[in-house]
Amino acid sequence: MFEFSILLEACNPEKKHWRSYFVASGKDLLGDWVVEVSYGRIGARGHRKTKVCADQEAAREEVLKCLERRVNAPKRLGVPYKVKSIACPENSAPSFWCPPELLQANILQNKQQLI
Template sequence: MDNLLTIALEAHSEERNHHRRYEIVVGRDLLDDWTVAIHYGRVGQGGQAKRYASAKADDMKAIVRERLLRRLSAPKRIGCPYRLAAFNAGPGIDIQSWLPGEVMARFFHSAG
């Protein structure tokens, strides 16, 4: 899989003993289909993974958007927000179309 975009989010709460990591990796496979790999779990542990693939980029963009929006609801669900921990974009990927500004801005806002 050719990794074109990686975004990692982490949620930490000492009081609740929450130390979670959520990583989304967008890429292309050998058949040139779009892929989204999601890795999640407790920081420092093996965690779980889910993978999606489609010839249509819009299908994969919808998954990425839905997963990011779900992470934004974390304060209500788990008591602490996710914050941007890592970001990496390869050449030639349209970041704006994969990571909508209005969604990403909320991760930066919650960090402040």
């Protein structure tokens, strides 16, 4: 069902922030584009919102709008969101769905963890 999905987590033990954010987009059984967002404290039930979009471009814009706020997390939470998992079709790049700042920050963090 989902063409794109991403799971983000932000953990700041000092401030007791343990946040999870999941965004997925794809077509439902009726062929409508749907964007589903789940968020909340890691391990808790959390909240879920679903929005029906007119087409793939509208769904993409909705996903970008949701993820752009996650880019500013260090200002609010003290730590950035880290990409825990991402899934998209082979013919589509994650950069089509995600803000470049979010992907770039996670690429840099992963390189630092490897060094």
